[in-house]
Amino acid sequence: MHEKVLVINCGSTNIPCNLVTFANNLKILIHMKIVIIIISISVSTIAIAQIYLSRSTQQTEQHSYKVIKKFDKFEIRKYDAALFSSVKLNQKGYKESSSEGFRILAGYIFGDNETKEKIAMTSPVVMELGDTSKMMFMVPKNYNLKNLPNPKNSKIVFEKEEEKIIAAIRFDGWADDEKIQKYKTILMNELVKEKLSYINKFSFLGYNPPYEVMNRRNEIVVELINYK
Numbered sequence: 001m002h003e004k005v006l007v008i009n010c011g012s013t014n015i016p017c018n019l020v021t022f023a024n025n026l027k028i029l030i031h032m033k034i035v036i037i038i039i040s041i042s043v044s045t046i047a048i049a050q051i052y053l054s055r056s057t058q059q060t061e062q063h064s065y066k067v068i069k070k071f072d073k074f075e076i077r078k079y080d081a082a083l084f085s086s087v088k089l090n091q092k093g094y095k096e097s098s099s100e101g102f103r104i105l106a107g108y109i110f111g112d113n114e115t116k117e118k119i120a121m122t123s124p125v126v127m128e129l130g131d132t133s134k135m136m137f138m139v140p141k142n143y144n145l146k147n148l149p150n151p152k153n154s155k156i157v158f159e160k161e162e163e164k165i166i167a168a169i170r171f172d173g174w175a176d177d178e179k180i181q182k183y184k185t186i187l188m189n190e191l192v193k194e195k196l197s198y199i200n201k202f203s204f205l206g207y208n209p210p211y212e213v214m215n216r217r218n219e220i221v222v223e224l225i226n227y228k
Contacts, residue, residue, distance in 0.1 A: 060121060060123045061122045061138075062122065062124065062207075063079060063080070063122070063124065063138050064079075064080045065077040065078060065080065066078045068165070071194065073169060073186060073190050074167050074168060074169040074187055074191075075167070075168055076165065076166070076167055076168075076224065076227065077165070077166055077167075078163070079163065079164050079165075079166060080163060081161060081162050081163045082160070083143070083145070083158060083161075084126070084136040084137065084158065084159055084161060085105055085108060085109075085136065085137050085151070085157075085158055086105075086134055086135065086136040086137075086158070086159055087104045087153075087155045087156050087157075088132060088133075088134050088155070089132060089133045090132060091132075091133060092130075092131055092133065093177050094127065094175060094176065094177050094180050094204060097127070097133040097135070098127060098135070101127065101133065101135030102125065102135065104135075104156065105135060105136075105137045107153065108151045108152075108153065108156055109137065112151070112152055112153065113149040113150060113151050113152060114149050114150045114152060115149040116149075117149045119140065119143070119149075120140050121137075122137060122138040122139070123138075123207050124205035124206055124207045124217075124219070125137060125206045126138075126203050126204070126205055127203060127205075127206070128202075128203045129184070129203060129204060130201065130202075136159075139158070145158060165223065165224045166221045166222060166223050167221065167222055167224055168205075168219050168220070168221045169186060169190070169219065169220050169221075170217065170218065171183050171218050171220075172216055172217065172218070173218075174216065175206060175218045179218075180204055183220045184202050184220050187202075187220050191222075196224055196227065197224065198222045198223060198224050198225060199222065199224075199225060201222065201223070202220055202221070202222045203220070203221050204218070204219070204220060205218065205219040205220075205221055206218055207219075
């Protein structure tokens with residue numbers, strides 16, 4: 001005896017419906033597998049790129065300092081003297097002034113100067129906070145006022161900061177005005193608790209380029225008075 005196969009019209013062809021269903025499911029599984037592979041490759045590529053960027057950031061020349069003392073929420077550092085390029089901004093707050101300040105100073109080091117010379121980026125980017133703002137890039141150590149190219153933008157000035165003692169508090173992620181104010185307040189409260197006097201001029205330090213997502217480092221710092 002031969003087993004009879006019930007053939008039902010599945011669409012326009014006389015093929016058993018279970019075979020049609022199997023073929024359709026197989027197509028879906030193959031499509032899903034391809035999508036998963038593409039997503040996995042994309043995620044891996046992004047992760048590798050971020051690791052590379054993180055290492056590049058770590059290798060960027062930084063303003064050197066020595067940690068003097070650590071507390072639960074902040075630390076005290078001694079910074080070496082350094083030369084900075086700076087631009088004063090009329091806007092108040094990080095959000096309003098950071099883009100303009102970065103554009104002006106980055107333009108200078110990327111070649112918008114009288115000799116069209118490219119100067120290496122340093123870290124961190126400094127932004128003084130107050131009624132008006134000022135953004136600063138540290139000048140690499142192989143430059144001084146004699147061999148620095150003159151800026152085309154008259155808003156850019158050079159200033160030397162002497163050795164100083166500062167208090168610093170760190171936070172991760174993306175910086176904004178809310179976070180900056182939050183950690184500024186925390187630092188102020190901690191300094192009062194520890195009976196440490198400070199100059200009432202706080203700065204934000206940003207260590208990462210905008211396109212770096214992982215391991216972002218931000219700090220609020222303030223110079224201490226007569227620290228011993």
